[in-house]
Amino acid sequence: MTDRRSFLRIAIMGTASLIVAGCDRISQSSWGPKVLGKAEGLNRRVQALLAPSSAMAKEYTEADISSVFHPNGTTMPNTPAYQTLMANQFRDYKLQVDGMVSHPAMLSIDDLKKLDTRTQITRHDCVEGWSAIGKWQGTLLSAVLDHVGADPQARFVVFHCFDEMDVDTPYYESVDIDEARHPQTLLAFGLNDKPLPVPNGAPLRLRVGRQLGYKQAKYLSRIEVVKSFDTIGDGKGGYWEDQGYEWYAGI
Ligand SMILES: Nc1nc2c(c(=O)[nH]1)N[C@H]1C(S)=C(S)[C@@H](COP(=O)(O)O)O[C@H]1N2
Ligand SMILES: [Mo]
Numbered sequence: 001m002t003d004r005r006s007f008l009r010i011a012i013m014g015t016a017s018l019i020v021a022g023c024d025r026i027s028q029s030s031w032g033p034k035v036l037g038k039a040e041g042l043n044r045r046v047q048a049l050l051a052p053s054s055a056m057a058k059e060y061t062e063a064d065i066s067s068v069f070h071p072n073g074t075t076m077p078n079t080p081a082y083q084t085l086m087a088n089q090f091r092d093y094k095l096q097v098d099g100m101v102s103h104p105a106m107l108s109i110d111d112l113k114k115l116d117t118r119t120q121i122t123r124h125d126c127v128e129g130w131s132a133i134g135k136w137q138g139t140l141l142s143a144v145l146d147h148v149g150a151d152p153q154a155r156f157v158v159f160h161c162f163d164e165m166d167v168d169t170p171y172y173e174s175v176d177i178d179e180a181r182h183p184q185t186l187l188a189f190g191l192n193d194k195p196l197p198v199p200n201g202a203p204l205r206l207r208v209g210r211q212l213g214y215k216q217a218k219y220l221s222r223i224e225v226v227k228s229f230d231t232i233g234d235g236k237g238g239y240w241e242d243q244g245y246e247w248y249a250g251i
Helices: 002-019 031-050 080-087 109-114 141-147
Strands: 095-099 105-107 117-125 131-140 156-166 169-176 185-191 205-208 220-226
Touching: 080 156, 105 109, 105 141, 109 131, 109 185, 117 185, 131 141, 141 185, 169 205
Parallel strands: 095 220
Antiparallel strands: 095 105, 117 131, 131 185, 156 169, 156 220, 185 205
């Protein structure tokens, strides 16, 4: 089983790295979305066999923590809303939580700290071919979903970010409810025992232990509980997915 598992994993990662050259726009070329589309079907089917929804991502020790957690993608959102919050050290920050919930809420970092929190040392893998191990501290997303009374009929959680990739196109991502309620899925406010630094997504970002780098949305402004993401962005569930990346980015 172990051999078969690692063989499949290598096969998947090989396919993924051949066709996904990085967090750039190569996938906008005409062959990109087509090839990715095929690989996604395979990846999702194989992944479903390998990783039941309760499988845990590997956790590491303090000794494994990378000395520098390389920042990538946006490292300083340039929107006025973000700049204003940053100027006041995010004291006025509130995460908006809405969509299919019975009690929409605006949650400060202190509010989030009062819900169930967790610290975990996990590895981040970017499709550009680098990894880093960090110690994340955050609130369980499942605790937030319970707090706002998420509708059991909902299927996805969408993460809206402060940074714009193009004019009026903020970064966004999504995960399904299983991934959202997984015990290693955090809204992280701390990295390596310090408040989350701006380059890594201050004041709050998503950490999903079992997914690739681009799923780990930084600079969260709002999370939205939905039944489908048809009306969000171009309807593929994330900024990079709209450019042709896979929505299911399991590692
Ligand atoms: N809001 C936002 N989230 C984002 C990105 C981004 O550009 N904007 N880049 C993604 C990518 S491709 C990676 S690899 C990770 C990088 O996280 P880091 O800066 O902490 O290394 O953030 C992801 N989340
Ligand atoms: Mo990435």
